[in-house]
Structures are given as C-alpha cells and as structure tokens.
Amino acid sequence: MIAKVSGSFFESAFICEICGLHSELLEYEPARRLVYATDLADIADNRARLCALAQGADALICEAGFTEVDAEQARRTGHLTARAFAEIAVASQVKRLVPFHFSRRTA
Helix, strand or coil, rough: CCCCCCCHHHHHHHHHHCCCHHHHHCCCCCCCCEEEEEECCCCHHHHHHHHHHHCCCCCEEEEECCCCHHHHHHHHHCCEEEHHHHHHHHHHCCEEEEEEEECCCCC
C-alpha cells in the first residue's frame, strides 16, 4: 500500500519510485500539444500568430467550414476556408489537422 503524501500526484509518484514500484504502477508518455482555434479571419496577422502558436503541435483543431467556392462568405463572416487552414497547418508543421465548423443555423 502506498500512502498519499500531501495530496500531490508528483509526491506520490516520488514515493512509488523510492519503493521501486514506479515501473509497475505508473505509465509515462511524452507530452502532447493540442492547439484549438476558432473564429479567425484569414488575414496575415492571424495566420502568423496561429502558425507561431501551432508550430510543431501534435494536433491543430480549427474552425474551417468553408470551401474555396465560399471564400467570399468566409471573408465576410471572419472565418477560414479549409484551404487556408491546411496552408496554416503545413506551415506550422502540425502532425494532425482537424477542421470543424459549428453553426447555430445547423445545430
């Protein structure tokens, strides 16, 4: 039995390591980074900021509900097209891109 020390996970993990149980009780994985962005107009400043924020992320989840056919509507409503989102994801070297669109009209 391992007692909780001061309520901290890290302190408990330290106790497990001291007792030699850490390899049996704990799993370690490298940290993952997820970036979520929504309601971005396709302007240079927004692209640069999102690219910097998402650089090398494991996943970029971004609102991009318009195709190039509807690019003018996307511009008017302050949204990215799927193409703009893909360009940002490639420039940011993200591992996975997840486009979505939430609309009150279709919810």
